[in-house]
Structure formats: structure tokens, C-alpha cells
Amino acid sequence: MPKTDIARRVYNHTWKLDPIVRSLLDTDFYKLLMLQMIWGVYRDVDATFSLINRTTSVKLAEEIDEQELRAQLDHARTLRFSKKEMIWLAGNTFYGRKQIFEPDFLNWLENFRLPEYELYKRDGQYELHFHGRWHDTTMWEIPALAIINELRSRAALRAMGPFALDVTYARAKAKVWEKVERLRKHPEIRISDFGTRRRHSFLWQRWCVEALKEGIGQAFTGTSNVLLAMDTDLEALGTNAHELPMVVAALTKNDDELRASPYKVLEAWQKYYGGNLLIVLPDAFGTASFLRDAPDWVADWTGFRPDSAPPIEGGERIIDWWRERGRDPAEKLLIFSDGLDVDTIERAYLHFRGKVRMAFGWGTNLTNDFEDCAPDHNDALRAISLVCKVTRANGRPAVKLSDNPEKATGDKTEIARYLKVFGEEARVRQPVLV
């Protein structure tokens, strides 16, 4: 038995590309749910998505080689959904429902490919934009983020010897497992992986998902990553994102339409989905105004995902609102997903236990926590706050206000107009770490 597989060794040392994204299913599930609606209702809308690095101290264009980035983006553009993947999307049960994707949509999806990209450097950062139909450009969000984050990890790891790498991953594994053991104390908790976009790498996300599957068992409800859900027989989880209200708002013609737009999106959504997919994301233009102006039927939706307020304050505000509207919070669902880690998860769980149903979408601090793991170059492994946001829709600027002004995006004049329409109440500035 030869000790070295010579062919493999030669292959490994001469390959041209180690692709980061190898499947179009390597994306978040909500992208597919939104895509079906975007394709169905907003087929002719153009939307531009743009990379935004909120961690301005990290100069991405200095850390990541442009040719490597282009090679990865180009590779992602060669991908198509495979037959196996199409069959699985058509045949799998999502959120308890068979055939959640309609045959017409799947027929279109079969020929989907990622559209072109625009890439250049400015002030040490990458300008990365995706122009075109919304139903094409929206699909870049997750692979673009995953590619940039993993290229950044690779650049940091390149300087390390085999031993430093071994210790780095050993420590990172030990760290995840400490978290697993803390979460194990709460067998009734419900946690899922929301860490695709900010992951250290694909293989590391897979390790983390498998760790949670083995480590917390029933408490682990699934992953937002569709490929990992398929490959590991987990539930694919996720609902909708800010891009829906942002684009629909950008398309409005006046302030009254703008004010009504957050609910118009929900009306469109509920024609497609029901049950646990009826989750409101209330903070696109401020949760306070959203709740104040919401039609009563919004309180009939299954739950809310407060995404830019601290979990306990954000959750309590929604519980109060359900009570005001005569609904029983104990039958409702709160999904937390903003910058969670074990501490915040545990605190929110203990606070809300018995009062409301809860689920935790654990992202960056699950799949990219390498704090103090590397013997050197630790800073270069620290996760950054990188997003890929819709910036224009049919030529109009797209805006997000958020409950946290640090998370606001968009044209300044438009932000001012939106603040006038929706009000500024209860917005609290908080540092955005990830």
C-alpha cells in the first residue's frame, strides 16, 4: 500500500482554483423563497445589489487579491442547479409543506445563472455591484459575501505554517464545543444556523453545522444553508429579508405609497406562503412606525423577527404590541437573528421562556468565531460586518433605516425623506460588530 496517493498529491499542488461556492444551493433558503415571489410579482423590476463593508478599518482590497476574487466570482457564474438539486427542491418538504416551489418557477430556475458583476477598487475597498433584473441580482448576495469572507480567511491563513493551522482549527473546534456544552443545558431551546454569509469557510460552516447536529440534537432545528440542509438531512430555514420592503418602497411614487409599502410586501408574501413562513421583519424603516401603522391582520401572522434591536427590548416591544392587538403572545413566535452568541441566546431564552415561542438564528458568531484561535494573525481572522444590500430599484435609490442608525443604508436625501415619512422614534444607535 503506497503511503502517498501520488496522483492526488500532484493534483492538489497544481490546481488552478479551489472554488469557494460550488453549488447554487450554497445560499440561504430565504433567497429561494423571496426569489419565487420576486420572479412571480416583480419580474420586470431592476435592482442593483452592492457590497458594503461596515468595518471600514479593514481594507478588503489590500487583503484580498483582485485576480483571486475575479476567479471565484467567475467560477460561481459557471454554476447551474444540478438535476439532483432540482429534484430535491421539487420533492422535499419545507416548513411542513410539499411543493412549496411552483413548477413554472422551477422550470425557470433550472436555467438560472448568476448575472455579471462590476468590480473595481476604491480607497482600499472593493466596489462590487450587481446590476440587472432583481430576480437575477438578488442571488448574488450570499455567494458574493461567502466568497469575500473566505478569501479573507485564506489570505490570513496563508502566512501560517501547518502547525499553526492545526492549532488554530483545534482551538476553534474546542471553542464551538464549549458553546455546544453551554447550550446543552437548555434542551428546550431552538437554534438554527444562519451563518452562511459570514462564514470563515464552507468547510468550517459544515463542521459547525455537524457539531450542532451531534452536540445539541433536537435543539438544533436546521440551517439556512440549502446545500447543507440537503446534504445533512436538516431542515432548510429562513423566511424573508429587508430587500423586499426596500425595493417595494423604492418603487413607490409618493409618500403615502411609501408609508403603505411595508404592508403591501406582506400581502404579496402571504399569497405565496403560510404557517411558520409568515414572519414579519419589522425594522426596515423602524419598528415603532411599523407597529403603529400596521393593519390588524399583521397581528395574525405567526411571528416577528426583530433584527436590529437588542433581543429582550425588541422582543418585549412586539409582545406588548400583540397584547394591545388582543393576541396571545404564547401562541406567537419570535425569531432572533441579530449578532447572537451564546450569552445573548441564553439570556433571551431565559427571559422569554414560557411567555412566547422562540427561535434563534445564530450567524457569524457560530460560523466565524476565531477570536484568539490563531497563534498569530488573529486580527485578520476576525469577522467583519460585510453586507450585500440592494441599493437601487428601477433607477431609484433603495433605503434601509433600521432601528439602529448604524445599520442604515442608502442615499442621504432619501434617508431624510424616509425618516420624515416613518418617523424616528425608538431608534437607538448601537455598535455593529458583525
Add this chain to the structure above:
Amino acid sequence: MPKTDIARRVYNHTWKLDPIVRSLLDTDFYKLLMLQMIWGVYRDVDATFSLINRTTSVKLAEEIDEQELRAQLDHARTLRFSKKEMIWLAGNTFYGRKQIFEPDFLNWLENFRLPEYELYKRDGQYELHFHGRWHDTTMWEIPALAIINELRSRAALRAMGPFALDVTYARAKAKVWEKVERLRKHPEIRISDFGTRRRHSFLWQRWCVEALKEGIGQAFTGTSNVLLAMDTDLEALGTNAHELPMVVAALTKNDDELRASPYKVLEAWQKYYGGNLLIVLPDAFGTASFLRDAPDWVADWTGFRPDSAPPIEGGERIIDWWRERGRDPAEKLLIFSDGLDVDTIERAYLHFRGKVRMAFGWGTNLTNDFEDCAPDHNDALRAISLVCKVTRANGRPAVKLSDNPEKATGDKTEIARYLKVFGEEARVRQPVLV
């Protein structure tokens, strides 16, 4: 490129034996140094070596399968020194000296094989004895211990899934690296690996040795493991062990010869070796009597290895003695090797710094510290205090008194006689952990 090397996979899953000891060089260097003298001076002496499990709560015969143990011992008996190994022994420089092994000895060694063993179960423990010529049986000590310790690890690991195994080793690596980072603060410290006998496994010892090599650089002076020294270009380290005074004492005909025997051994040793190999192991029959009765030339030896007293007390006692004998401790060497871990190493180092030269032989807590690493079955991975001691020489019982009565071995009547001859002063009972 096929993803699975099918031939390797089939081979891996059908093999009969994964040998623990694969080379006769996989032993401690002092064994070879002692062997040359035993073969030269005591060629016709018989000595029996026996396994002694001082951790009686662990029932080895219940944890380790007898057939597996026999298969490993039998495999070790098939080994010969390879040509490459013989050339290296002849050509390498040890302790700054070329040709430390004489051609006659090497000619004999070339045909060496481990002698037969006697194995049976009693009261949940293994009785494992090696009878025959001292120059044959002595060579079983390290492989026998390494085999039993690794079989015990394997038995503990067998119950774990792939994920638990991954986390266990990740944690163990992270743990070693924490120790490395603490030791790095003292670049002048001198540490070597003495962990062959109690290692978790061969591969793990190799990992630990490579970790120290990369992690503390010049502060890592080498390993007692001859195979690892050869393979990783490190110094092979070690001097002599208790079996020398124990056998020589057992061969004496009366109390006066017995009293003189510890020095007779040293006289024989210094005919073979010099320099940093002139290290006194003073505690075989109690350090106090050894120092009191020592001829003056013993104070000319390079150093001492106090092996059964706490480092600081044990070291201070020897420093005082050097001063009494008019020697300058600053020119002398103390080697510490008894149950060390980072705490004790650091404390002793800071205490003796500037007063005496020091070296630390770090054993069990380097190569077998899996405390709190496994998600389950942790107890079964805890290192035990297992030794393989000479018990008879030419039919007479062999005795070790030690400075710690917990480490005494041998026939009770003989222990009483030895205590009468050497005295009991300054012996302190202390728990033996490893």
C-alpha cells in the same frame, strides 16, 4: 480524480493489526545508554522486569483485551533494528560525542530482539513479567508501557463517534498549545520530552514533540524518544534509571556491599560516559543517605536528577550538599522529571533561575493530558501511574525505596533490610498521580 482511494479504504478496514510499537528505536534513549553498560559489565546477570499498576482503581485486565495485548507484544517481538537505524546510532552525535556506542555493542545490537513475556490476569490486573538476561529484559520496559497505555486509550476511544473524537483531539491540541504559550514567556527555560512510556499514543507523542519544536523553539532541547529524535532531527536525551542501582544492590552479598552499591554503579557508568551524561539519580534508596555517604568524587559529576521529591525542596537539598562539598552550584545541572506540568516547571524555573543550571524532563502531563477533553469517557483517558520495574536479579529480590514511600517497590522483608541499611530520614509520603 477519484474522491476515495478505494484500495486504501479497503485496506484500512480489513487490517489485522495497527502496531503500536513499530521500531526498536521507539524507546527512551537512556535504555540504550544503560544497555551498553549492562551488556558490557553485567552480561551474565538475569533480571526480571514486571508491570506494576500503581493506580489500582483502574482494572487494566477489564479495560484491555488480552488478545489485543498479546498481538501487540508479539508484534514488538518481530522487530529488529533496521539498517538505517543502526547507521544512525553509529553515525549520530549524542551529547556532543561521536561514536558513543562501541562497535562491538552495535554488532550485538544488530541482532537484538525482545525476549519472551509471561502474561496472565489476576484480580482484574495484568501480571506481565519478562524473565531472562538483564540486557534483554530491560528493553521491554518502554514498549510494554507504551503498548498498554495506548491500548487503554484505544479502548476509551472506541466508544466515541467521529465527532466526539474530533473534539477530543481538538481540545487536547488546544490544551498543549496553552502550555506552549505559557512556557514561551521564559525563553531561557530548557525542556525536553520524557513522555514515551505514558503517552496517549505514538502519534500523539509525535504531535506533542512537533508542537514543542515549533512552539518554544530553542527552549525545547530534545526528546527521550530515540525514534522521534531521529525522525525530527532533535537531540536524543536521557541518562540512567533506577534499575542500575536496584540490580547492582540486589547482587550484593552483605549489608556493607549494599551500602556501597549506589556508588559502585556510578563508577561503572563513568567508565562509559562523561560530560552531561554524568547525572546522578540519588533517590533509589533515599537521597539523604546517598548524599551523606557519597564519596567526594560524586560531587564532581555534572548534575543530579532528583526524581521523587518536590522540585524545589529536592533541588535545594542538592544545592546545599554541593556547597558543603565546596562545589559551585551555578556550574552544576539539576534535571527535574517527576510528575511535572507547566505549573511546577514554571515555579521551579523561577525559583532556581540564576542559582543552578536546570533542565526539565516533561513526561506524562505533556504526552497524555486529556483531562476534560472528551465529551464522555473522560476517566478512561486519564493517565495512570503504570511502571515496569526490575523485580529480581539473579534470583534475588530487587528493591527501590525512593524518597516517597508511595513509589517504593519490592519484597517487604528486603525493603525492611534496605531501610535498616540506608536509613529512613527525609522520606515523605506524597500521592503519586502519574
